[in-house]
Amino acid sequence: MQKFIIVGGGARGIFFSEILENELNCKVVAIMDSFVEGNPFIEARLKDAKIEGVEIFNDIELMLEKYPSDKVDGAFIMTPEWTHLSVFKRLTQSNYNIFLEKPIATTKEAILEIGEIAKNYSKVIQVGFVMxxxxxxxxxxxxxxxxxxxxxxxxxxxxxxxxxxxxxxxxxxxxxxxxxxxxxxxxxxxxxxxxxxxxxxxxxxxxxxxxxxxxxxxxSVGQVSCSTCPDKKCIYREDITQYAKYHDGKVLLDKTAGGVNECIYGNTxxxxxxxxxxxxxxxxxxxxxxxxxxxxxxxxxxxxxxxxxxxxxxxxxxxxxxxxxxxxxxxxxxxxxxxxxGGGDTQVVKEFTECIINQTKPVASVEDGLxxxxxxxxxxxxxxxxxxxxxx
Ligand SMILES: NC(=O)c1ccc[n+]([C@@H]2O[C@H](COP(=O)([O-])OP(=O)(O)OC[C@H]3O[C@@H](n4cnc5c(N)ncnc54)[C@H](O)[C@@H]3O)[C@@H](O)[C@H]2O)c1
Missing domain, CATH: 3.30.360.10 (Dihydrodipicolinate Reductase; domain 2)
Structure with a gap:
């Protein structure tokens, strides 16, 4: 059974854990997420998906020390894209097969640096162009x-x-x-x-x-948040249950998440x-x-x-x-x-696992992402x- 680690336990990281465990007979051994307060959300979502035996880390070094690249089949980068370069650099230094979510990064300098590293990398790097x-x-x-x-x-x-x-x-x-x-x-x-x-x-x-x-x-219409706004019929009114990171009455918020429950009129x-x-x-x-x-x-x-x-x-x-x-x-x-x-999510993960077994080039490469x-x-x-x- 192939084993994987995941960096980023948000909407996408949890969704891919479900695909790996419940559809592809793979094991997610660990999830690392830098947002400590989000750990209960990750635990609850894994429990809902009936996934057991996943270690949660908040420090990438501790996870990589316990699960080096010769002990797992690959690593998924499921963090927001402004963090992709730093996580990617760290994982390539330790020679993992890597699934890198799209978009590969947020600036020209960062995408070119990722492209440069990928050019000479011998392991699999697949980009998440699910379509x-x-x-x-x-x-x-x-x-x-x-x-x-x-x-x-x-x-x-x-x-x-x-x-x-x-x-x-x-x-x-x-x-x-x-x-x-x-x-x-x-x-x-x-x-x-x-x-x-x-x-x-x-x-x-x-x-x-x-x-x-x-x-x-x-x-601006002079309002700050949906919960205090008198306009109950506003079409932009937030429904927090729609958030992928909603669980049990709460939405997981990290320091960049400002805006949840915010009036969007004239916002940041x-x-x-x-x-x-x-x-x-x-x-x-x-x-x-x-x-x-x-x-x-x-x-x-x-x-x-x-x-x-x-x-x-x-x-x-x-x-x-x-x-x-x-x-x-x-x-x-x-x-x-x-x-x-369009049905691409399970297939994109499945083909990543196959590329690792066969050490073949994925259909979506870093060059495409770049x-x-x-x-x-x-x-x-x-x-x-x-x-x-x-x-x-
Ligand atoms: N391929 C697709 O179709 C598709 C669809 C949705 C999202 N995405 C991409 O997937 C990535 C993740 O999106 P998401 O919706 O899961 O976001 P999210 O905000 O739900 O989750 C991101 C998680 O990463 C954590 N995180 C932030 N910085 C970190 C770091 N340095 N190290 C470890 N953890 C960190 C956050 O705490 C959060 O839990 C993004 O790049 C997004 O654009 C791709």
Whole structure:
């Protein structure tokens, strides 16, 4: 049975523990989280998931001393992205197989440093681009591989977050560039990666243009917190039970989590909530990605135009259609039962465990993570400068 350690016992760390233990017959031997007061939350969530025998540490050195890389199969970095570089450096120094959550880091300097270390690293490093592991996007890739529609001429992708989901990004650490590298990097580096992955047989991205801003709840309405606010019908009113880190009447808060129960009107959030990115590829075609974090219809959809056909689909509905203009054929494909991220979460962990056994290169690498973050940073720069920004 493969054994793992996890750094970061928040929403994602606990979710992956459940996948490892309850779906993949692996053992999580230890979780390290720097936030001591959060230990009861981790214990309670593990208990709810019927996971036993996990040691909880608050000091990474103590965990690595007890579980060196020759005693476990790998380590998961499940901390917020502004901490990824330091945790990654520490784990690579000790030669672990590493699962690194996306986005890989929050600044250009940090992603390049991670890229430099990864270049000469002999163990597995897999990045958490779960969408690459979803049957929905894999079906698209397999249709493209059939190579019967010609070159891709344009890609259109949309992501919509519901009001409840979107307002989460105006609270907790997600609300600030300092902790995320911006909304595009934090939430949508997935999507920019997906666009590049879809296009990878044809061309590479060379630059971006983007527009975006904070569009809703911009000005203060004179309230500080939801619990004291008289407007009980406010659509941005917080429901703490929606937090992944909610347990037994409380939400786990670390020092960066400011904003829980906060009125979001004119609050400290400095990220965009609506953004459009146009990516130019070196075959002189382009793709467009659009995100809005306050919508009545959530989910992702995609439309890929080819010289001789079209592929389109809706991730949440699980519908895909392929049209072949030359043969006058239309093929429909339906995927049912996909969970979060289009069914990619279990698969991304499963393939990490397989890469370790076979010491093979993962489908999502540091290079992919680096490119997606770089595209995100260039997009944000383009918003500021109002010009096309080359990917250098
Ligand atoms: N691949 C995906 O689809 C996906 C989805 C959600 C989140 N994420 C990413 O996963 C990561 C974790 O997100 P989350 O939602 O679990 O966040 P979270 O805030 O719920 O959990 C993070 C945990 O890390 C702990 N932590 C902070 N700094 C630490 C450090 N230096 N050492 C050890 N522990 C530390 C915090 O106390 C917290 O418990 C983020 O990078 C996020 O962007 C990826």
């Amino acid at each position: 690459r592991y979803s049957p929905f996007y894999r079906k698209i890739k397999s249709w493209i591989a059939e190579n019967d529609l010609g070159r891709i001429t344009q890609i259109q992708m949309n992501e919509r977050l519901t009001v409840v989901h979107g307002t989460k990004f105006k609270r907790s650490w997600h609300r600030m560039k300092e902790y995320t590298g911006g909304f595009m990097n934090e939430k949508c580096s997935h999507d920019l990666d997906m666009m590049c992955w879809i296009k990878s047989n044809d061309a590479k991205p060379i630059g971006v243009m983007s527009m975006g801003s904070r569009t809703f709840a911009r000005e 959030s400095d990220i965009n909530d609506s953004q459009t990115v146009m990516v130019l590829f070196d075959d002189n075609t382009h793709g467009i990605f659009n995100v809005i974090s306050m919508s009545g219809k959530d989910g992702r959809d995609i439309m890929i135009h080819f010289e001789y056909g079209l592929i389109f689909g809706d991730l949440e509905e699980g519908n895909l259609t392929k049209m072949d203009y030359r043969r006058n054929q239309t093929e429909k494909y339906y995927i049912s039962g996909m969970n979060f991220h 490119r997606a973050s770089l595209l995100s940073f260039c997009a944000d720069e383009s918003i500021e400068t109002k010009v096309f920004v080359e990917l250098t």
